[in-house]
Amino acid sequence: MSAPTAAETRRLGVETTGIEIIDEAERTAAPRDLFWPWFAANVSVFGISYAAFVLQFGISVWQGAVVTVLGIVVSFLLCGLVAVAGKRGSAPTMILSRASFGVVGQKVPGVISWLVSIGWETFLAILAVLATSTIFTRLGWGGGTGTKVVAAVLVAALIVAASVAGYHVIMRMQSVLTWLTGLVTVLFVVVAAGNIDWSAVQAVPGGPPQAVVGAFVMLMTGFGLGWINIAADWSRYQRRDAAGGAIVLWNTIGGAVAPVLLVLFGLLLAASDETVLQGIPNDPIGTLATVLPTWFLVPFLVAVILSLVSGAVLGIYSSGLTLLSLGVRVPRPAAAAVDGVILTLGTIWVVFFTQNFLGPFQSFLITLGVPLAAWAGIFIADLALRRRDYDAGPDGERALFDASGRYGAWDWISIATMVLASVVGWGLVVNGFASDASWNNWQGYLLEPLGLGTFVTAADGGPYWDGAWPYSNIGVLLAFAIGFVVTGLARRPKVRRQERAAGERTAESVPA
Numbered sequence: 001m002s003a004p005t006a007a008e009t010r011r012l013g014v015e016t017t018g019i020e021i022i023d024e025a026e027r028t029a030a031p032r033d034l035f036w037p038w039f040a041a042n043v044s045v046f047g048i049s050y051a052a053f054v055l056q057f058g059i060s061v062w063q064g065a066v067v068t069v070l071g072i073v074v075s076f077l078l079c080g081l082v083a084v085a086g087k088r089g090s091a092p093t094m095i096l097s098r099a100s101f102g103v104v105g106q107k108v109p110g111v112i113s114w115l116v117s118i119g120w121e122t123f124l125a126i127l128a129v130l131a132t133s134t135i136f137t138r139l140g141w142g143g144g145t146g147t148k149v150v151a152a153v154l155v156a157a158l159i160v161a162a163s164v165a166g167y168h169v170i171m172r173m174q175s176v177l178t179w180l181t182g183l184v185t186v187l188f189v190v191v192a193a194g195n196i197d198w199s200a201v202q203a204v205p206g207g208p209p210q211a212v213v214g215a216f217v218m219l220m221t222g223f224g225l226g227w228i229n230i231a232a233d234w235s236r237y238q239r240r241d242a243a244g245g246a247i248v249l250w251n252t253i254g255g256a257v258a259p260v261l262l263v264l265f266g267l268l269l270a271a272s273d274e275t276v277l278q279g280i281p282n283d284p285i286g287t288l289a290t291v292l293p294t295w296f297l298v299p300f301l302v303a304v305i306l307s308l309v310s311g312a313v314l315g316i317y318s319s320g321l322t323l324l325s326l327g328v329r330v331p332r333p334a335a336a337a338v339d340g341v342i343l344t345l346g347t348i349w350v351v352f353f354t355q356n357f358l359g360p361f362q363s364f365l366i367t368l369g370v371p372l373a374a375w376a377g378i379f380i381a382d383l384a385l386r387r388r389d390y391d392a393g394p395d396g397e398r399a400l401f402d403a404s405g406r407y408g409a410w411d412w413i414s415i416a417t418m419v420l421a422s423v424v425g426w427g428l429v430v431n432g433f434a435s436d437a438s439w440n441n442w443q444g445y446l447l448e449p450l451g452l453g454t455f456v457t458a459a460d461g462g463p464y465w466d467g468a469w470p471y472s473n474i475g476v477l478l479a480f481a482i483g484f485v486v487t488g489l490a491r492r493p494k495v496r497r498q499e500r501a502a503g504e505r506t507a508e509s510v511p512a
Helices: 006-012 031-042 046-055 061-089 107-139 145-165 167-195 198-203 209-222 224-234 244-272 274-279 284-289 294-325 332-353 358-385 412-427 474-490 492-509
Strands: 454-456 464-466
Touching: 031 061, 031 167, 031 224, 031 244, 031 294, 046 061, 046 209, 046 244, 046 274, 046 284, 046 294, 061 209, 061 224, 061 244, 061 358, 107 145, 107 224, 107 284, 107 294, 107 332, 107 358, 107 412, 145 167, 145 294, 145 332, 167 244, 167 294, 198 244, 209 224, 209 358, 209 474, 224 244, 224 294, 224 358, 244 274, 274 284, 284 294, 294 332, 358 412, 358 474, 358 492, 412 474, 474 492
Parallel strands: none
Antiparallel strands: 454 464
């Protein structure tokens, strides 16, 4: 039986297409359609919380404003570049990445991508449950175990149901959520604006360049780089004639415009209120709710849950595709459901059985950000080298699924580059949660040999890093740069050979 058409999928409500190449007739999306999923997933009041993390680097509001615009826009611009690959190959991101790493070798970054996706979506679900508990407590409705159980079930059910339904349902859902969450978020800004103290904003002292770089890297990692491994998943239905520049533009605008405005507002709010600044790291959503009148708490909670669910839906949909790319042989809806079970169990474990999750959880995700940045550099450089679509030539589509095809089983240059970039990157980032996640204090091993910082042990009042450079986390930027530069130089001959071979086969298939 043939796969359902787009019209049938919309009628049935469940997308059965998995990791295979999208049929030409199904590539009907326009670049502007990319605005909706990216905007809906990022127009969350949680974005305001990032402002407190920015200011805790010890920089001024004005320095924070500059890195907010640059960090968020640049990170989603990189997502836009990866999204171009979706149009050029009409397959999920991790399938297209086989051209860089080989059909089998792609499982190395694939596992990391799956862990990042499942981690972020669980993190968002946890925040939604805890936000419900906090706001119910403030309203006097009881925010204890019963509330958390119901919230966990409902949040998980919403996320799993949408991700199992698939692309077309998600796209429709996101276009609706964009307006709902956007409206309430605007109202939040209007209501909370009265808490801004301009004299306090201007009084925040500036920080050194290294702290500015650290805030820049944190924003890149927390926004665009957190999505970059799934960016092509949402552009694989783009028309063949869609302009690459338009795809980059709409992807960047959709992802960046809301977070930029929200973090900028958050900088003013956090600089004005010390309670907000200090409370966000431990309870991001609950702390933001403290500046609101009681009458606005219910719509605020609804907007928070919908926005966090919206982001988690994108993550779990793509993590299901990544699971399939790793060789798990189940239908796409089943793969999404498997990840949904993992998300639910993770949410229950953290909400009900752990005392402190934010530090260790974020430390784990930031650690994965280094190899993910290395992969992004390799993937984008490989994309830039290619002059043909991934499925150009009569055997092109098979090549992405055939280890004996022109992409091969393993690309040792890409794998070695990713390992090298990760080793260097981990050596130049530090665990920002040294007390809560002490198992991750192995990072930063190149800082002391290079004279860039000193690790202060618990015996001397630590653990923490002393010096201006450690918390700049330049290892993330270096990992990306190494991946991009080495790939651009070392893999150029191989990519040219692949494309010459594809061109020759195409020419042979054309009748005289």
